[in-house]
Amino acid sequence: MAGRTGKGSELVTILWLFLLPLFGAVLVIGVRRWPIVVVSITAAILLAMVTLAAGITHTEYSFLLGRLIELSPSLGSILAYCYLLMAILALASFRSVYPTLNYAFMLLFISLVTATLATEDGTLGALLFSASAIVLVLGIVSSSSDKSLASLRVLSVIVLIGPLLLLAVWALEHRALDPNNISLMRLGAVSLILVIILGLGLLPLGFWLPSIYKKGNPIAIISSFILQLVLVVRLRDILYLNMWPDGQAAVAGVTVIIATITVVGAGILVVFQSDVGGILAYTAIADMGVLTIGLCLGTSESTQVSLLHFAYRGLALAGGSIGLGIIKTSSGSDALSAIRGGWHNNRLAVLGTLMCGLSLVGMPLTAGFTTKLSTLSAMGTNRTANIIAITAASLGPALAWGRFALATQGSQERVAAPSQVIASIFCCIFGVVLVVCGVYPRLLTLIVPDFIEKLASISQLLLW
Amino acid sequence: MLQGKLLEQIGQSTSYQMAILIIICAIALQLVNNHRAALLLLFLQYVLLAIYVGPRVYGPLALLQAGIGLAVCLILLVSINHLRKNGFAAKQPVMASRWLYRVSVVIFSSLAAYGLWRTNILQLNWLEGMVGYFLVSVGLVMAAISDDPLRLGFGILVSINGFETASVFMNQGLLVMGMWGVIAILLALTIAAGTEIWLEGQEKAVNS
Numbered sequence: 001m002a003g004r005t006g007k008g009s010e011l012v013t014i015l016w017l018f019l020l021p022l023f024g025a026v027l028v029i030g031v032r033r034w035p036i037v038v039v040s041i042t043a044a045i046l047l048a049m050v051t052l053a054a055g056i057t058h059t060e061y062s063f064l065l066g067r068l069i070e071l072s073p074s075l076g077s078i079l080a081y082c083y084l085l086m087a088i089l090a091l092a093s094f095r096s097v098y099p100t101l102n103y104a105f106m107l108l109f110i111s112l113v114t115a116t117l118a119t120e121d122g123t124l125g126a127l128l129f130s131a132s133a134i135v136l137v138l139g140i141v142s143s144s145s146d147k148s149l150a151s152l153r154v155l156s157v158i159v160l161i162g163p164l165l166l167l168a169v170w171a172l173e174h175r176a177l178d179p180n181n182i183s184l185m186r187l188g189a190v191s192l193i194l195v196i197i198l199g200l201g202l203l204p205l206g207f208w209l210p211s212i213y214k215k216g217n218p219i220a221i222i223s224s225f226i227l228q229l230v231l232v233v234r235l236r237d238i239l240y241l242n243m244w245p246d247g248q249a250a251v252a253g254v255t256v257i258i259a260t261i262t263v264v265g266a267g268i269l270v271v272f273q274s275d276v277g278g279i280l281a282y283t284a285i286a287d288m289g290v291l292t293i294g295l296c297l298g299t300s301e302s303t304q305v306s307l308l309h310f311a312y313r314g315l316a317l318a319g320g321s322i323g324l325g326i327i328k329t330s331s332g333s334d335a336l337s338a339i340r341g342g343w344h345n346n347r348l349a350v351l352g353t354l355m356c357g358l359s360l361v362g363m364p365l366t367a368g369f370t371t372k373l374s375t376l377s378a379m380g381t382n383r384t385a386n387i388i389a390i391t392a393a394s395l396g397p398a399l400a401w402g403r404f405a406l407a408t409q410g411s412q413e414r415v416a417a418p419s420q421v422i423a424s425i426f427c428c429i430f431g432v433v434l435v436v437c438g439v440y441p442r443l444l445t446l447i448v449p450d451f452i453e454k455l456a457s458i459s460q461l462l463l464w
Numbered sequence: 465m466l467q468g469k470l471l472e473q474i475g476q477s478t479s480y481q482m483a484i485l486i487i488i489c490a491i492a493l494q495l496v497n498n499h500r501a502a503l504l505l506l507f508l509q510y511v512l513l514a515i516y517v518g519p520r521v522y523g524p525l526a527l528l529q530a531g532i533g534l535a536v537c538l539i540l541l542v543s544i545n546h547l548r549k550n551g552f553a554a555k556q557p558v559m560a561s562r563w564l565y566r567v568s569v570v571i572f573s574s575l576a577a578y579g580l581w582r583t584n585i586l587q588l589n590w591l592e593g594m595v596g597y598f599l600v601s602v603g604l605v606m607a608a609i610s611d612d613p614l615r616l617g618f619g620i621l622v623s624i625n626g627f628e629t630a631s632v633f634m635n636q637g638l639l640v641m642g643m644w645g646v647i648a649i650l651l652a653l654t655i656a657a658g659t660e661i662w663l664e665g666q667e668k669a670v671n672s
Contacts, residue, residue, distance in 0.1 A: 065639050123631075127643035134650040141657040152616050152658040156607040159620055159651065163627040170586075170634060187585050 130162025
């Protein structure tokens with residue numbers, strides 16, 4: 001408990017971060033007939049939460065019904081980043097057409113995510129994670145038509161992550177009491193690997209992610225990104241505290257192989273996609289593979305790079321998903337054959353989406369390139385085959401984004417749709433930020449003088 | 465002392481009966497075609513599970529579990545009524561080949577449950593393990609093969625019931641049991657919303 005402080009007033013911050021979005025969700029349901037009021041309330045609540053989370057200067061903890069809840073400044077920074085992404089999405093959707101109930105589910109999701117990260121108890125954390133995942137699907141279901149049961153299929157996969165996490169926690173905690181029990185050791189490791197594959201959307205079990213991306217709802221896409229970030233932080237606790245000696249290395253070894261297969265598999269599958277949602281989804285899956293490899297390397301440098309990669313990935317997905325939403329609304333579909341003339345009709349959105357997509361691919365002159373290159377360098381010379389495979393697999397997503405750029409050329413009549421100037425501007429800003437960070441990576445240290453120290457401190461939460 | 469032993473024996477035989485009834489309920493849920501009958505069986509499963517775990521947890525928690533089951537079933541009943549109103553209820557008699565298929569699915573999921581029970585990965589006692597593993601495997605198989613949103617939803621709920629039962633034998637905390645309740649309600653809402661959206665999609669497809 002060294003280094004922690006806990007006072008009554010500090011508990012209030014944790015409770016505010018949990019209760020504020022919960023009250024917000026109820027309020028939003030009450031005023032759901034007025035979309036502008038709903039968006040304003042959601043954005044205001046999320047911005048207030050950004051301020052609260054970023055303002056945490058020392059570790060705050062308390063006990064709730066006998067369970068330890070804790071928020072460190074590093075965790076506060078991660079939460080502030082998630083809240084900020086959601087706030088920007090809410091602001092970007094100011095004139096858009098998302099159903100208002102979506103914002104209520106967004107706030108409920110944020111509340112559950114906060115509770116998941118704040119609770120130290122493994123069992124409760126796994127159950128809260130499960131609840132967050134279900135609310136994510138509830139948000140998807142409430143916002144789109146679905147005649148193929150895709151959302152419920154996503155639910156049936158995603159709902160397994162919580163119980164598997166629970167199983168891993170239970171097995172590894174009991175193994176700690178009975179170190180010679182091999183079956184518990186195996187059960188813990190297998191459950192953890194399954195959680196990593198399912199939760200991070202790695203192949204062959206990560207097919208729930210494209211179903212979410214293809215719906216083209218930015219709120220759902222960023223919620224799934226946040227869910228993955230939360231899972232990585234929670235897994236850190238399990239891998240760091242409950243694993244046996246060499247256990248981390250064993251799990252990391254298997255995961256690196258699966259992640260490499262994911263990068264290569266998604267790199268091939270993306271070529272066959274005929275819609276922007278599919279291209280974004282498989283590019284994101286391939287990118288997740290690279291990120292997972294970075295996390296599995298387990299050194300402090302690779303973890304810092306992975307944290308930065310996560311941050312850039314969030315920006316790229318936010319920009320890409322906003323762009324996808326705009327293209328889908330303005331063309332009536334996100335199929336490559338339907339977006340002809342997109343460049344003429346909505347240059348900002350197309351440019352922003354392209355820049356975000358290329359950053360996810362890891363193309364030079366984008367932020368994604370810097371972190372991908374650092375991850376590949378950190379893999380060392382004994383994994384040369386993996387490095388070659390991953391680099392070659394980047395060609396698939398690059399080609400797919402090239403097809404997207406070509407598909408938007410030409411001219412075609414615009415479908416009658418509400419103006420999305422604000423969303424287009426936000427989409428383009430995300431793209432420009434990623435390019436600027438790629439061209440001049442030192443910019444972050446100029447803006448935040450102690451950036452490297454902060455990165456090192458926050459990355460401890462991701463150290464597998 | 466004799467009285468204590470007798471009470472213990474009665475309690476144990478009640479546990480056996482409950483376990484067998486829960487398993488029969490899960491099998492029947494896989495076999496029936498009618499949504500309302502399936503919902504009734506699901507509710508019965510919730511009640512039986514509450515009675516089954518009742519002696520092991522703080523009394524009112526068992527009541528809470530039955531209450532959550534009632535809430536879940538009421539939420540799903542609304543969706544079933546909407547399906548019936550729109551003519552998507554399974555009214556037609558089930559063909560012999562369909563019965564054969566369902567029976568083979570039951571046999572397959574029972575074999576999977578038996579495999580899990582034999583390995584007993586959670587180190588539960590044989591009766592607790594039998595209920596937990598059976599519900600998990602039956603539910604997962606049902607969710608994986610269903611092409612109807614409600615049957616898929618029933619499968620998810622049954623498997624979550626299995627996980628919950630196994631978890632309750634390992635951790636009987638109030639907060640943990642409360643969270644399982646929240647998860648069940650959220651699942652029911654998602655399944656109901658998913659069914660409505662599916663229905664809307666089907667109607668659009670029929671009209672076009």
